[in-house]
Amino acid sequence: MKLLVVSTNAAQTMGGEAMKALQYMQQLLADGRDATLITHERCRDALAGELPADRVIYVRDSAMMKTCWRTPGLARFVNGFFHVEVARICRGFDPAQVVIHYLCPISPVEQRFPPKGYRYVIGPLSGNIFYPQGFQHLAEKSLRLQQRIYRPLQKALGLVSRQFVRADTVLVSGYVRTREALGWAGCPEARMRDVWDAGLSDDLFARPRVCPAENPAHFVWIGRMVPYKGADLAIRALSQAPQEARLTLYGDGPQRAALEALVRDLGLSERVTFAGWLAHEDLSQELGQYRALLFPSLKEANGIIVQECMAIGLPVVPLRWGGPLGLATDEEALFVEAHDPAQVVRDLAAAIVELTQQPERAEALSKAARIKAEAAFPWAQVAQSWYAAALAAHDAHDQGAKRSAGG
Structure with missing residues (x-):
């Protein structure tokens, strides 16, 4: 099985999510796994020397991504168009041989547009986190609006997007709050698996x-x-x-x-x-x-x-x-x-x-x-818990294919 790990950022210098993506890839390769990282072109310099060049595919800004970057208020849509490009790249691989792992960002609201016919895992997800009640005054207007519309937005996205319904497994590291958000989006409880959010070297x-x-x-x-x-x-x-x-x-x-x-x-x-x-x-x-x-x-x-x-x-x-x-x-x-x-x-x-x-x-x-x-928390254990979900998805595909051939 080949694992395609998707993360908008991957580096030691771009925050916790980016560091997590890099360290997961390093652990996979150390364990002898066949894994390739798909990340944005902006990470190229930071990844130099961190991963073998043939184990990284870089996504360049598409015309739509460039438009979003240049237009005030549209930067939030860049990730969506990033995932459109990721889907195009993934279609170049045999769906019978690969599993896609959408690692970062960690938000249940993120729209990933997985290509049809491919097995995929999402997470760990750790969203649906806001200020405690006594600190709501610190939240910017945009965050207060996000909190008010979070549940109806998740329900609306669940009606439009089937990403969680079609996923083989959704890894959850945000405990009850994230499970609740995923439920609003239509994710079946049986698809959710609790894991740690990150490992340690x-x-x-x-x-x-x-x-x-x-x-x-x-x-x-x-x-x-x-x-x-x-x-x-x-x-x-x-x-x-x-x-x-x-x-x-x-x-x-x-x-x-x-x-x-x-x-x-x-x-x-x-x-x-x-x-x-x-x-x-x-x-x-x-x-x-x-x-x-x-x-x-x-x-x-x-x-x-x-x-x-x-x-x-x-x-x-x-x-x-x-x-x-x-x-x-x-x-x-x-x-x-x-x-x-x-x-x-x-x-x-x-x-x-x-x-x-x-x-x-x-x-x-x-x-x-x-x-x-x-x-x-050792990375070897955390990485194995994530990889096991991808392996189970691949094995389920193989068993289904064998049953179909036998029939």
Whole structure:
């Protein structure tokens, strides 16, 4: 069986979804699978040296894609035309020999236009994630509109598009919220299979577990500096925490100037460090020096940084909301409720106090998280769970063909 892996982006430098696509392909090839990646031309330079050239097919911008890029308000339709080009490419392969795996994007709303007569798998999908009720004021008008029309839109798309009905398997990593969205779109429950959203490379497990109790009471936040990532909540929480507590923020983005001003206004300039972007290859070494990760992200579909910190044994303080809620239990992470800003800041501060004054609590979280990560998140296991769905689709096709020939 040949597997055609479809992802709009694939690279180490284009965000979590793109990194996931690249690492999945690398694991497939390491396992000796016959796999080819289909991705956009913009990824060519970033993929140089990452994958064999004959294992990647690049999609160039079609005339319609170029039109969408140039026309204000139409950029959201580029992915649809990307998938039209993907279907054309896939038709060049024998449908009896290939299975198509639509990997990224992760949204159940994405329209993929699979070519008729081909077996295909979609996912893992992790959509239908919005702000908690007490944080709705942070959502832009477009996101509030999207939330209002999400269910009727899914139902309408389900009537028009048969992509989920025709799929052999739909991989789900967004738990109940994503299963609900898929159900609105007409996806049969029997087609859904729960899997992890991403795997982790072996080098994270190769290093010794972090011993947070031996580290100073220094906390870390990492991400793109945009409102939903909650960096301001972490900073405000630090202002209510003991003086010995420190906070380092890795990342950058449009909110950085406002965050720097907030630090000055709160008199925290001596306790907060803006460290810029952290190269992924340096992640385990750099994060190993902290007491815990503060992760008050307000609409995180998964949270691969949570998985990575669990793998090295760095305790995580996430919100009880979205993706992190499915990655860890209360024994493996120190969860904070997500009711409203004042409550989150207050409880984040309490978590900082607890982990500062009770290093043994940090150590217990570290050990439990490492055990969970080692058991669940290695790429070899995650990739196999995804590949098994494609293999089952191919085997079902073969068995059907044999029955037809026998008849």
